[in-house]
Amino acid sequence: MNKLAANAVKALAALGLGLALTSSVQAATSDEAIIERIKPVGEVCIQGDESCGGAAAAATASAGGARSGEEIYTGKCAACHGSGVLGAPKFGTSEMADRMAEKGLDTLLSNALNGFNSMPPRGTCADCSDDEIKSAVEYMVNGG
Ligand code: HEC
Incomplete structure (x- = not known):
């Protein structure tokens, strides 16, 4: 070179x-x-997640609107409570009202949410809110 x-x-x-x-x-x-x-253009916001803006959480919560107790009962609970499967208090009888008189609504509700003997947690309704379960319990107690 x-x-x-x-x-x-x-x-x-x-x-x-x-x-x-x-x-x-x-x-x-x-x-x-x-x-x-x-x-990212947007972010996924899980309802109840504290990192989400309050407005976003509120929008998510109100997006679908709560279903009525009757809707929840018919769609999610009637399979067992309609005929008394596994000893479930039968709808249209006084069985649920009797339990209500004996235990009070708070106990019935917490057992419906958490499960109680053969009663599965939330009656297996994973997408039911606490309020919707409560409406369904009240609907059942009132017998329709
Ligand atoms: C797989 C069947 C099944 C489904 C579905 C079901 N339940 Fe039940 N449920 C039971 C049985 C069985 C019992 C009785 C448990 C016991 O007393 O030992 C019961 C009891 C209950 C009680 C009374 C609890 C207590 O403290 O005496 C409530 C309230 C209740 N269910 C609410 C609901 C609601 C609300 C739904 C629907 C969202 C639902 N159940 C769906 C089987 C079911």
Whole structure:
């Protein structure tokens, strides 16, 4: 390699290093821009999650609207309580009202929510809110 060629190689190497440095500086300064550009457009907000804005949580809660006690009973509880499966207090008889008189609504409700002997927690209704379960219990106590 002659001297001219060697100098040319050094010059190119220096240039290359310079470019590399420049581009890493640029990368550092544009990180924020990239984060800004790729950040999510929206965020999933689980109801009751404290990191969600209050307004968002309220909107989620009111989006579907609570179902009535009758709707919950018919859709979720009647399978057992309609005919008294496994000894479930039968709807349309005084059985639920009798339990209400004996234990009070709070106990019936907490047993409906948490389960009680063969009564499964929430009557297996995973998407029922506490209020909806309460409406269903009241509907059953009142016998329809
Ligand atoms: C898989 C059958 C089944 C389903 C579905 C079911 N229940 Fe029950 N439930 C029972 C049985 C069995 C009992 C009686 C438990 C006992 O007294 O030992 C019972 C008892 C209850 C009681 C009385 C608890 C107490 O303290 O005496 C309430 C209230 C109740 N169920 C509410 C509901 C509601 C509300 C739903 C629907 C959201 C529901 N159940 C769905 C089987 C069921």
